Amino acid sequence: MAAPDTTIHDVVIVGAGPAGLTAGIYASRGRLDTVILERNMAGGQIAMTELVENYPGFPEGISGYDLSEKMKEQALKFGADLREIQGVSSLEHDDLADAWTVQTDGGPVKGRAVILAPGREPRRSGIPGEAEFVGRGVSWCATCDGALYRDRVVAVVGGGDAAVEEGMFLAKFASKVYLVHRRRELRAAAIAQERCFANDKFEFVWDSVPHRIDGAEMVEALEVENVKTGAVTALPVNGVFMYIGQIPNTQWLEGAVELDETGYIVTDELLRTSRRGVFAAGDANHSPLKQITNATGQGALAAIQAEKYLDALACPMPSPGPAAGDAAAAV
Secondary structure: OOOOOOOEEEEEEEOOOHHHHHHHHHHHHOOOOEEEEEOOOOOHHHHHOOOEOOOOOOOOOEOHHHHHHHHHHHHHHOOOEEEEOOOEEEEEEEOOOOEEEEEEOOEEEEEEEEEEOOOEEEOOOOOOOOOOOEOOOEEOOHHHHHHHHOOOEEEEEOOOHHHHHHHHHHOOOOOEEEEEOOOOOOOOOHHHHHHHHOOOOEEEEOOEEEEEEEEOOOEEEEEEEEOOOOOEEEEEOOEEEEOOOEEEOOHHHEOOEOEOOOOOEOOOOOOEOOOOOEEEOOOOEOOOOOOHHHHHHHHHHHHHHHHHHHHHHHOOOOOOOOOHHHHHHHO
């Protein structure tokens, strides 16, 4: 068993997605003692994305995994300490040391400053059969599981970028892809929609929501309900991929920093949270834009602000003396 980490690091970054890794690059390059904590794989959700086409510098696109690895290598190159953990449970201030403690499953990690970049995770629908068939036909990652459905029929639930792009990936393997959406039109980017509509493997199930997932040992059908007529139809499928939104990984931060009504971290324009020395960046931030470019920009800004905060701790500004007119009052 590893000895407990008793060091008070300069910066502890929670999350190794694009925001966390970028923050790690900036902080470690600035010669700060930087620890990055990640409970899954470096890169977060983009590591499971087949192709990233809108990140500058890669005109032909780049796989999410390769982009994540490049960011990770760059952070490690400058000296960041990337640690794999199973989870975090709390953020508390140590008044005696004037430092923050991030409690992980492997023990506490302390930092003078903390950058929160925990990201988001797929929202569960809660319909009957969803939890029961996880790993047996229900998935939230086409890139991870798509090859398992070669020459089989799958359903994708959702109408945004993730649903359409992951559906296109599944179409490389599946014989047919049902795309189930609660509206009559998709919300995905125009170029993604064009590719989707041009692919004859897709069948669109409009104005419908998932109602129930059925099967014996594996998924055999997805029941969908038409939101206008109430009619329930069973689609014969071998797999169901859910893309109905994201929720921030911030439950462990309740009471530690200010969160908005949906659980996103509230910051000011300099990415400072409601607590001194704690900053936030990336998809768990309340910023309305959830894109890789925005996450990396926020990661850079958070690291720069953390460095300025640490500089102020090391060299506090002297208190101003009394003005000339206050001399009598100062006596």
